Amino acid sequence: MARLAVVGLTFLLLLSGCSSSSDEDGAARRGQGNASPPSVEAVQARSGALPLEERMSGTVRARNQVAIYSELSEPVVAVEAQTGDYVEEGEPLVRLRRVTYEQQVRQAEAALRTAKAEAQGAQASLRELQSQLKRTERLADQDFESQQQLESLRAQVEQAEASYEQAQAQVEQAASTLQERETTLRRTVVRAPISGHVGQRNVEVGQRVGPDTRLYTMGDLDSVKVRVEVTDRMFGRIRPGQTTRIRVPDEDTTLTASVTRKSPFLSEESYSAEAEIVVANPDRLLNPGMFVEVDVAYGESERATIVPLSALYEDPASNTRGVFVAPTLGSEIPVEVPDEFDEDNPPPLTPPTPTTFREVEVLAEGQQTAGVRGIDPGDWVVTVGQNLLDNDSGDRVDARVRPQPWSRLMALQRLQDTDLLNRVLERQQRLAKQRFGADSARDDSAQSSRTRPDTSASTTAPHMATTQRR
DSSP states (O other): OHHHHHHHHHHHHHHHHHGGGHHHHHHHHHHHGGGOOOEEEEEEOEEEEEEEEEEEEEEEEEEEEEEEEOSSOEEEEEEOOOTTOEEOTTOEEEEEOOHHHHHHHHHHHHHHHHHHHHHHHHHHHHHHHHHHHHHHHHHHHTTSSOHHHHHHHHHHHHHHHHHHHHHHHHHHHHHHHHHHHHHHHHTTEEEOSSSEEEEOOOOOTTOEEOTTOEEEEEEEEEEEEEEEEEETTTTTTOOTTOEEEEEOTTSSOEEEEEOOEEOSOOOTTTSEEEEEEEEEOTTOOSOTTOEEEEEEEEEEEEEEEEEEGGGOEEOTTTOOEEEEEOTTBTTTBOOOOOSSOOTTSOOOOOSOEEEEEEEOEEEEEOSSEEEEESSOTTOEEEEEOHHHHOOTTOOOEEEEEEEOOHHHHHHHHHSOHHHHHHHHHHHHHHHHHHHHHHHHHHHHHHHHHHHSOOHHHHHHHHHHHHHHHO
């Protein structure tokens, strides 16, 4: 379908390219009737190795693209960031209602103070009992205190130590509770986890949000990631470091980057692996969510005869693929191809020359060219007008050929259909203005000659009248 589209689009340009000589060609057709030979375009086949490319579909994502959610279920009291804003890491995005959490923090602070006070009391009791135990031990050594009294104090000290340890644990628990509630309080302000642009805002003041409500999508747009699905057929051919060309939608621009990484695992559902291409995006040509076409160059074919894709033609009768060649072009009929193509002054058409259809084997197919076997480098192949040469009998067809440089044809094949149509229309309008301008000038000249007064008659008549009066 891509080749048919290219052929159709280039045929439009052929019509516009031939319009400059339409007057002389039309005169020749009128003189020859229906036997007038068709006019086609052709380029000279080349020899070379065809770059092997695979076209894939990719999805654009921002670098560090993340979805922002609230960790709490609360109403929104303020929205600090709007769609498209650039924010630094840590800046507030959304503020939630925080009254309940502030009260919980104050309660936790009070509980912590109480626990600390109890711990201090337990520590003071422990120290007092420890002092009594030391005095009692000295008196018991001198037989002034009974052993029973000594054992009783030791038990009291152990109990006081346990109470102090319990009080310290309560302090730690109260401090942990306070820290937890302070963290929860801070979560009432949803902050940017990274530096970047915010988008896809889905939050309003007064709205109750929760952990399942996405507030924003954020990402760094200075560079983006293009993710493509590598099929199992191409899995062994696509590797990190290979050059890719990414066509920007609605822009006559192609970005070049390298395959950054590829997953070593094939999905069991789709039998494909994900590859990632990191692309610098300073001009914001790629936006997250875009679908783009990605051409990955994964090698070169064997050396072959290279022809444009638009030269390939499928015979509707036999379904064989081939090309139309003009064997006498360049040998019996000299050909001069300009280095640069001038649309206002295209190369002239050759005299009628025979064209024949030759079946070819397509060895490799790239984005704009194909490597074939069945013709030789240097052969002139028809790129536009093959349908005019096809006939049911298979006989050769004589045609007038307009030779074209490769540079013009490659630029033509890179054009989108709308670009090509606009160029054709602009050129047709320009030619129409030139033609109608010339016709208008001739009409004005003729009208002027009809309405211009006869100065000789006007000057002679009075002279004759004067003579008669005399």
